[in-house]
Amino acid sequence: MRSFDLQRWDPGAGQWVTFASRDDGIGHDRTVTGFGSVTTSRLRVALTGQIATEQYTPTLTEIAVYRTDE
Numbered sequence: 001m002r003s004f005d006l007q008r009w010d011p012g013a014g015q016w017v018t019f020a021s022r023d024d025g026i027g028h029d030r031t032v033t034g035f036g037s038v039t040t041s042r043l044r045v046a047l048t049g050q051i052a053t054e055q056y057t058p059t060l061t062e063i064a065v066y067r068t069d070e
C-alpha cells in the first residue's frame with residue numbers, strides 16, 4: 001500500500017474523522033506516531049492508495065494501540 005488514513009469514530013457527527021494520513025507506504029512493519037492524543041471507541045485504517053507495481057492484495061494482521069507520554 002502506498003497511502004492510508006487512520007480514522008476515529010465521532011459519535012456526535014455520526015461519521016469517521018481522519019486524524020493521521022501517510023503516503024510513504026506501509027511496508028511489513030509500520031509504526032505511526034506524532035498525531036497527538038486521540039480518544040475514541042472505534043478505530044479504522046482506511047487504505048487509500050496502492051503502489052502501481054504491487055501485485056498482491058494488502059493484508060493487515062495486527063493493530064496495536066497504546067498511550068505514550070510525549
